[in-house]
Amino acid sequence: MKKGNKSHQFSIILVLFMFTLISCGDGDDGDNDPGVETIRSGQWSGNVEFGEVTFEVTSDSTGLESFEVIFSDFTCGIVTHNETRTLIFNPKYVIVNRNIDIDITFQSSDYINIEGTFEPTGDYISGDFELENEGTVCSGSWDAHPI
Numbered sequence: 001m002k003k004g005n006k007s008h009q010f011s012i013i014l015v016l017f018m019f020t021l022i023s024c025g026d027g028d029d030g031d032n033d034p035g036v037e038t039i040r041s042g043q044w045s046g047n048v049e050f051g052e053v054t055f056e057v058t059s060d061s062t063g064l065e066s067f068e069v070i071f072s073d074f075t076c077g078i079v080t081h082n083e084t085r086t087l088i089f090n091p092k093y094v095i096v097n098r099n100i101d102i103d104i105t106f107q108s109s110d111y112i113n114i115e116g117t118f119e120p121t122g123d124y125i126s127g128d129f130e131l132e133n134e135g136t137v138c139s140g141s142w143d144a145h146p147i
Contacts, residue, residue, distance in 0.1 A: 036062050036095055038122035046144025048129065050074035050081065053114065053144055061122070063092030067102050069112060077136025079110075100125075110134070114142065 039061040045054045051072035056065040066088050071081035085104050087093075093100070098118040105111045109132070116127025126143035 036098065038120065039095065039098070039118050040123050040146040043147050044125070044144045045147045046125075046142055048142035049140040050076075050129070050131065053142060055144070057095075057146075058092050061095075063094045064089055064100065065092055067093070067114075069104060069114070074131075076131050076133040076138035079133040081133075085112075100127075106133075116142070116144075 039057055041057045041059045041061050043054065043056055045052065050069070051074060052070040053068065054070070055067040057063070058065055066086060068084060068086040070084045074081045085106070087102070087104060093102070095118070098120075100114070100116050102114045103111060104114075112129060112131045114127065114129045116125045118125045123146055124143065125145075126141065128139060128141050130137060130139045132138075
């Protein structure tokens with residue numbers, strides 16, 4: 001083999017090696033939300049002014065499988081709530097930037113909006129809620145922990 005061919009072969013091997021490194025990257029496909037993997041999976045629960053919230057974080061910690069609001073003698077305007085509303089997500093509700101923003105509609109235009117942000121530790125979430133009944137808006141804060 002000529003001396004020039006060895007140099008040429010080495011260059012080709014080096015280029016292939018670099019191409020392999022570049023094309024493999026770090027394995028991140030860009031779909032994962034930074035820090036979501038620290039959110040604890042499983043059942044969560046928290047007390048709130050209107051009663052209780054419970055929800056389930058998916059096993060991969062990227063979404064919610066269900067979300068439930070439990071009203072216990074909560075009055076907003078002329079309406080008193082004593083009921084449970086459960087949302088089952090299929091496909092999952094995706095957690096974006098460690099945040100959730102859930103809307104539940106009751107009768108006609110009555111609704112509750114629940115927003116929250118998971119702490120970086122992944123074992124606490126807090127946020128705000130807004131409930132509208134017959135034109136009256138009631139709001140407050142909430143928090144929850146894994147159970």
